[in-house]
Amino acid sequence: MSKTIVCGNCHQQIKKNDDLVTSGGLLKLEPFCSKCYATKEKSFVGLFFNEQPVNSIGNIVFMVFMIGMASIAPFLDWAWGSLLFGLLALITIIERVYSYCVYERHVN
Numbered sequence: 001m002s003k004t005i006v007c008g009n010c011h012q013q014i015k016k017n018d019d020l021v022t023s024g025g026l027l028k029l030e031p032f033c034s035k036c037y038a039t040k041e042k043s044f045v046g047l048f049f050n051e052q053p054v055n056s057i058g059n060i061v062f063m064v065f066m067i068g069m070a071s072i073a074p075f076l077d078w079a080w081g082s083l084l085f086g087l088l089a090l091i092t093i094i095e096r097v098y099s100y101c102v103y104e105r106h107v108n
């Protein structure tokens, strides 16, 4: 089961995993080639938090950090902190799984 993944900006086919950057947040996750993403990143929109690439190491670091914060928050007598960080971690995980299922598994 294979699907052609095209860049959301230049509409060129993305064949390699190295060249695929998924970005835009859960509701508007889009694939981009690394070249277009690099250009987009420099734009004003790229400054927003949800424009970080989903399929990146930074995203995994963020996810681990959020899980860590959610785990220690109750010990800091910060009950809602646990909920907040837990929710952020969950959103990150859902985004990552969604990105994988919809785009990443179709490229090499």
Ligand SMILES: [Zn+2]
Pocket (backbone or CB within 6 Å): 007, 008, 009, 010, 011, 012, 032, 033, 034, 035, 036, 037
């Ligand atoms: Zn492109």
